[in-house]
Each structure stands twice: as C-alpha cells, then as structure tokens.
Amino acid sequence: MGKFVIEESGRLKGRVRISGSKNSVLPIIAATLLTDQTCTIHDVPALTDVVVMQNLIEDFGGTTRWDAGDETLTIAVKNIDKIEASYELCAKMRASFLAAGPVLARMGEVKMSLPGGCAIGSRPVDLHLKGLAALGADIAQEHGYVHAKAKKLTGANIYLDFPSVGATENIMMAAVLAKGQTIIQNCAVEPEIVDLSNFLSSMGAQIRGSGTDTIRINGVDSLSGTSHNIIPDRIEAGTFMIAAAITNGDVEITNTVTDHLKPAMAKLREAGVDITETDEGMRVKGARRRQPIDVKTLPYPGFPTDMQAQFISMLAVTPGTNIVTETVFENRFMHVPELVRMGADIKIDSRSAIIEGVERLTGTQVKATDLRAGASLILAALAATGTTEVHDIYHVDRGYFQFDEKLRGLGAKILRVDG
Ligand code: EPZ
Numbered sequence: 001m002g003k004f005v006i007e008e009s010g011r012l013k014g015r016v017r018i019s020g021s022k023n024s025v026l027p028i029i030a031a032t033l034l035t036d037q038t039c040t041i042h043d044v045p046a047l048t049d050v051v052v053m054q055n056l057i058e059d060f061g062g063t064t065r066w067d068a069g070d071e072t073l074t075i076a077v078k079n080i081d082k083i084e085a086s087y088e089l090c091a092k093m094r095a096s097f098l099a100a101g102p103v104l105a106r107m108g109e110v111k112m113s114l115p116g117g118c119a120i121g122s123r124p125v126d127l128h129l130k131g132l133a134a135l136g137a138d139i140a141q142e143h144g145y146v147h148a149k150a151k152k153l154t155g156a157n158i159y160l161d162f163p164s165v166g167a168t169e170n171i172m173m174a175a176v177l178a179k180g181q182t183i184i185q186n187c188a189v190e191p192e193i194v195d196l197s198n199f200l201s202s203m204g205a206q207i208r209g210s211g212t213d214t215i216r217i218n219g220v221d222s223l224s225g226t227s228h229n230i231i232p233d234r235i236e237a238g239t240f241m242i243a244a245a246i247t248n249g250d251v252e253i254t255n256t257v258t259d260h261l262k263p264a265m266a267k268l269r270e271a272g273v274d275i276t277e278t279d280e281g282m283r284v285k286g287a288r289r290r291q292p293i294d295v296k297t298l299p300y301p302g303f304p305t306d307m308q309a310q311f312i313s314m315l316a317v318t319p320g321t322n323i324v325t326e327t328v329f330e331n332r333f334m335h336v337p338e339l340v341r342m343g344a345d346i347k348i349d350s351r352s353a354i355i356e357g358v359e360r361l362t363g364t365q366v367k368a369t370d371l372r373a374g375a376s377l378i379l380a381a382l383a384a385t386g387t388t389e390v391h392d393i394y395h396v397d398r399g400y401f402q403f404d405e406k407l408r409g410l411g412a413k414i415l416r417v418d419g
Contacts, residue, residue, distance in 0.1 A: 002397075004390045004404060006381035007413035008363070011286070012249035014410045018237045018256050018281070019045035019401040020071065020230035023306075024192040026095040027169040028199045028228065029053040032075040033060060033102035034173060035203055037225030044073045044230060045401040048394070052093045059086045060103065076225075084111040093398075097125055098166060101174035104137060104148050111147045119370040121329040127164045131171035134158045135178050155180030155219055163188040163213070163299045169196055176205040178219040185214050190300040191260045195231045202226040234260040235306045236400060239375050241265075241284045242310045243407065245273045246317065246383045248286030251410055256281030263303040267295055267311070271318060292320030292357060297328050309335045309376035315355045316344035317383060322355040335373035338366040342377075342384055363388035368395040375400065382412055 020043035030053065032039040044050060046068060054064045054073070062077035080103060090096040094115040103110040115125060129146065133139050134157075137150040155178050160167055168188040173196075175182035187193070189211055197210030203223040209215045237256040244251035245268055258265065258277050265275050265282075272287035293315070297305040305328035315322035316339055326332045333353055336346050341364055345356040363386035368374025374396040381388030390396075393416070396403055404414045 001391060002393045002416065002418050004378060004393050005415045005417055006363070006378060006388045006390065008385050009247060009382045009412040009414070012243055012247045012251055012382070012407070012410040012412060015252040015254060016240050016406050016410060017254045018232045018240070019043070021192060021195070021233040022047055022049055022399045023165070023235070024195040025050060025230045026053050027098050027173070027192065027196045028230065029057060029073070029075065030098040030102055031173055031196060031199055031203070032057065033062070033077050033080065033099060034106055034177060035223040035225055036078050038074060038076040039225050040227040041073045041075070042071065042227065042229045044071050045233065046071070047397065047399060047401055049093055049095065049398045052089060053095065056085060056089045056096050056099055059089055060099070080107055083107050083109045085113070087113050090115065094123060095166070097128065098169055098173070100128065100146065100148065101132065101170035101172070104132060104150060105153060105174045105177040108151055109149045111145055113145050114141070119334050119373070120332040125166070127160055127162060127167035128170045131158050131160070131167055131184070132174055135171070135174055135182065153178035153219075155182040155217070157183045157185070159185045160187055165190055165192065168193055168215070172196065172200065172207065172215065172217065175217040176200055176207065176219060176223065177221075180219055182217045182219070183214065184217075187213060187215050188299060189213060191231055191234060191257070199226065199228045202228060231260070232256050235304065237261060237281070238264045238304070238307045239310050239379070239400070240406070241268060241275070241282075242314050242379050243382060243410070244284035245271070245286045245290070246314045246379050248288065249410070250283070250285045252278065252281070252283045254280035258282055263301065264307050267293060267303060271314075290318040292318055292322045294323045296325040299328065305329060305332065306372055308332060309372040310379055312336065312346070312353060312355060313339060313376040313380040315357065316346065316380065317359070317361060318357040320357055322357065323352055324355065325352045327351060334369035335376045338369075338373070338377055339380055341366060342380055342388070360385050362386055365389045365391065368392045371395050371399040375403070378403070378407070378414070382407070
C-alpha cells in the first residue's frame with residue numbers, strides 16, 4: 001500500500017510549480033464522450049484518478065493517448081459501443097459517475113453503478129438524477145445501479161437544492177445536446193465549473209453564466225473535437241501554502257491563479273502568514289508566531305472543504321483556540337484521530353473541530369484515510385519532531401502529482417517506500 005517516511009524538515013524554501021487541476025480534468029475527460037472527434041487536453045496531471053477516467057473512456061469504446069513529456073492526453077470516442085460502465089471502474093472513483101450525463105446525451109441510454117460512499121460521507125447522487133430526470137430521462141434504480149433512458153433530452157428549468165459540483169457538471173454535459181434551453185439555478189460556481197464550461201463551449205456548446213449561480217444552455221445537435229489547457233489545481237496550491245506556513249518557510253508557488261485562492265489566502269493572512277502575489281502566483285512566508293483563527297467550509301467562493309484537513313494540521317500547532325466547522329461533508333474529520341496520535345489537542349463537536357494549538361507534534365505511524373487527510377498528515381509530519389510514517393499513500397497519489405518530489409525540492413525530508 002506504500003508509505004511516506006518523513007523527518008522533521010525545518011523551514012521549506014524554494015519554488016514549486018503547481019500541476020493541472022484534478023477536479024477540472026476529470027469532468028473534462030468525461031465530456032470527451034460527447035463528440036466523435038478528437039480532443040486534446042494539455043496540462044493534465046498524471047494522477048491515478050486520471051488513469052481511472054482514461055480507462056473508463058476506453059471501457060466505453062474510446063481511444064486515449066497519454067504523452068507524459070508534455071502532459072497531454074488525446075482522446076477520441078468515435079463510437080460508444082456499450083451503454084453500461086464497468087462496475088470495477090465505477091467503484092474505484094466517485095467521479096466515474098460524471099460519464100452518466102454525456103453517455104445519456106449521446107446514446108439516449110446509460111447504466112452505471114451508483115457510486116459507493118467514501119471516507120468523507122455518503123455522497124448521494126440524487127441531485128444528479130433529479131437534473132437528468134428533469135431533462136426527460138426515465139430513471140430506474142435497482143440492485144445498486146442507475147439505468148437512465150431518453151430518446152431525446154429536452155431542455156428544462158432545474159433548481160439545485162444544493163450547489164453540488166458534480167450535479168452541476170453532469171447536468172451541463174447532458175443539456176448541451178438536449179433540445180431547447182436549459183436553465184440550471186443555484187448551481188455550483190467553482191473555477192472547475194467554468195473550466196468545463198469553457199471546454200464545452202470550445203466544442204461548440206452554447207453556454208452562458210458559468211461561474212454564476214445560474215447557467216443557461218441552448219442545446220445543439222452535435223459537438224466537435226477541441227484542444228484545451230486545464231486550469232492549475234487550486235487545492236494543490238493551497239496545500240503548498242500550508243506547507244510553507246506550517247514549517248515557517250519561504251516558498252514561491254508558481255502556475256497558480258491567485259483569484260481561485262482568495263478564501264485560503266484571507267484565512268492564512270488572518271493567522272499571520274505573509275502572502276505576496278507575484279507574476280507567476282504567490283510567495284508564502286511563515287509567521288514566527290501565528291494567531292488562532294476560526295474557519296467554516298462552504299461551497300465556492302467560501303472556504304474550500306478540500307483545504308479543511310490541511311488547515312487543521314497547521315492550526316494544531318497554532319497557539320490558542322481554533323475552531324473549524326465542516327458544513328459540506330458530514331464525515332470529513334477522519335484525519336483528526338491520526339493528528340491526535342501525533343500529539344494534537346483536537347476535540348470534535350458534531351460538525352466542528354475545536355483545536356487547542358500545541359507547541360510541537362511528535363512523529364509516529366499514521367494512516368491516510370482519504371486524499372486530503374493524507375496530505376494533512378504529511379504536512380503535520382514535516383513540522384513534527386522525529387520520524388512519521390504515513391501509510392496508505394495511494395490515497396495521496398489520487399490527487400497529488402509528484403507530491404514527494406515537489407516537497408523534496410523545497411528541502412523536505414520525505415521518502416516514498418513502496419510496498
Ligand atoms: C467535488 O465532489 C470534488 N470532486 C470534491 O473534491 C469536493 O470536495 C466537492 O466537489 C465539493 O467542493 C471532484 O470534483 C472530482 P458535491 P462532488 O456534489 O461533486 C452532497 C477532493 O478532495 N450531494 O458538491 O462529489 C454531497 O453529499 C474531492 O478533491 C448530495 O446530497 O461534491 C456533499 O455533502 C473530495 N446530493 C455535498 O453535496 C448530490 O446529488 C457536496 O457534494 C450531490 C451531492
């Protein structure tokens with residue numbers, strides 16, 4: 001399952017370049033199912049989740065070519081030769097469900113296993129299905145599968161009870177080939193929604209309003225191939241901001257859109273961390289003595305839930321009482337017991353973590369339970385005394401490209417031990 005062996009690393013210093021966004025490239029790969037022409041996607045991070053999505057495209061009958069040298073993924077789905085996705089691939093990754101909208105739109109039918117829950121919560125897809133049904137799909141759920149059929153999808157007005165990122169993406173990808181206009185209200189406004197919208201528009205889709213809470217789509221008969229550059233990963237960038245802060249380091253982060261990181265920047269500055277915007281991104285200098293802060297996760301543009309675990313690691317060694325409230329997922333504190341084993345003083349009270357900053361954490365053996373929890377334990381280990389072993393690092397490889405190499409480039413003492 002592999003582990004990272006991490007020694008107390010002192011102040012991280014130097015420059016790190018951020019890779020393309022995992023949460024942008026996954027829906028964009030799914031969107032290539034909408035055309036029989038070739039799509040070329042640049043700035044693609046070589047993540048295990050990307051490989052799963054690639055395999056899913058091939059499972060449906062498409063061809064993919066990965067060029068590691070220039071981080072380019074070329075995809076052509078000339079024909080979709082089946083409407084049912086492999087259970088194994090769907091079970092591996094929740095984002096596989098993003099193929100439902102495109103396959104339904106192109107083939108008039110799709111059958112996919114319901115994504116299982118995962119460490120951070122039950123993560124239903126009721127809002128995805130509500131949207132597809134509103135577009136005219138007949139949806140049956142049986143034996144853990146969703147079977148959706150629609151001769152021709154027709155545009156509709158859809159109000160999302162919650163601004164779900166995945167539901168917004170699935171509905172967008174179904175609506176672009178539907179007959180007539182679709183209006184999605186209370187939709188997600190994350191930068192990854194805008195990137196997907198730009199990708200679809202470059203294929204010939206007619207979409208307005210992405211990035212606002214109302215998206216308007218006029219369906220078209222077909223879409224063409226395109227080429228596209230994936231936006232930088234704002235969560236990877238935020239993770240390295242914390243790496244600089246927790247080690248009291250001085251790190252320049254490049255290939256970053258600071259506009260996508262306003263909430264994390266505001267909270268870090270409130271804690272006393274020095275952040276200067278640069279032409280290529282930002283420079284983050286840790287504070288000798290940080291101030292305690294309170295954080296509440298919210299859908300974008302609020303503080304990102306995907307940065308919550310990493311923040312808690314920093315607050316664990318920030319003097320004073322810090323309160324972090326997780327409002328997006330119902331079970332996203334799995335990293336807390338592991339941090340407590342490293343000496344953190346954290347109590348969970350329903351959706352909030354109350355963190356009393358301690359002087360130092362101490363290294364021990366810990367286990368990654370999900371992607372961001374794994375990242376948070378690695379960050380804590382950098383600043384902890386002694387040696388920490390972070391196990392089950394396959395979770396981390398799902399969403400961080402060359403995480404250990406990038407950290408070593410900043411002076412971190414981290415070794416990958418496969419096994
Ligand atoms: C996306 O997941 C991201 N994943 C997640 O990143 C991220 O945490 C999340 O958005 C929120 O920003 C990808 O983009 C691949 P949601 P998604 O639908 O689309 C509930 C990471 O670490 N909900 O916005 O699954 C759901 O249970 C990952 O990179 C419903 O109730 O998130 C959750 O509580 C983790 N019904 C909340 O909404 C639905 O039909 C947010 O989910 C859909 C969602």
